[in-house]
Amino acid sequence: MNFDNLYGPIPKVETHNTVRAFKEKDGRYRLIGSQCADCGQIWFPRRFICPKCHGQNLQPYACAQGGEIVVSWVDNMGFPTIGYEDIDDRLIAMIRLDDGIHIIAEIAECKRVLPKGTRVQLVIRQQKRDDTGNLVYGYKFKISE
Numbered sequence: 070m071n072f073d074n075l076y077g078p079i080p081k082v083e084t085h086n087t088v089r090a091f092k093e094k095d096g097r098y099r100l101i102g103s104q105c106a107d108c109g110q111i112w113f114p115r116r117f118i119c120p121k122c123h124g125q126n127l128q129p130y131a132c133a134q135g136g137e138i139v140v141s142w143v144d145n146m147g148f149p150t151i152g153y154e155d156i157d158d159r160l161i162a163m164i165r166l167d168d169g170i171h172i173i174a175e176i177a178e179c180k181r182v183l184p185k186g187t188r189v190q191l192v193i194r195q196q197k198r199d200d201t202g203n204l205v206y207g208y209k210f211k212i213s214e
């Protein structure tokens with residue numbers, strides 16, 4: 070008997086890759102993306118091959134640390150999510166940075182939906198616990214003063 074159809078696909082629990090988390094720390098802490106030296110296009114997260122011109126000549130690029138909200142929504146999974154145990158409702162937003170890059174991130178210290186165009190700035194906050202119990206820090210945004 071095939072139980073795959075009976076119960077459907079088993080959701081895979083998010084796995085934390087320590088090596089990858091370490092290698093991506095510049096992007097997670099400082100929004101370091103990539104800029105193509107051939108066509109000038111900027112990317113975040115970082116790339117190794119330019120999706121636009123297929124060049125391999127990419128340099129680190131520090132993204133703008135401020136931007137404005139395109140759309141925001143309160144995210145509640147409806148059940149305790151692994152690693153985020155002490156956080157229930159989270160305000161997630163798509164943000165257009167000042168250099169044109171779009172990024173989806175959590176808005177810290179705010180739980181209500183914000184209007185389009187609200188100015189936000191980069192902050193570093195605790196994001197979750199990884200599988201080994203260590204705290205993972207990374208970028209979030211907060212409303213600019």
Ligand SMILES: [Zn+2]
Pocket residue numbers: 105106107108109110119120121122123124
């Ligand atoms: Zn390019």
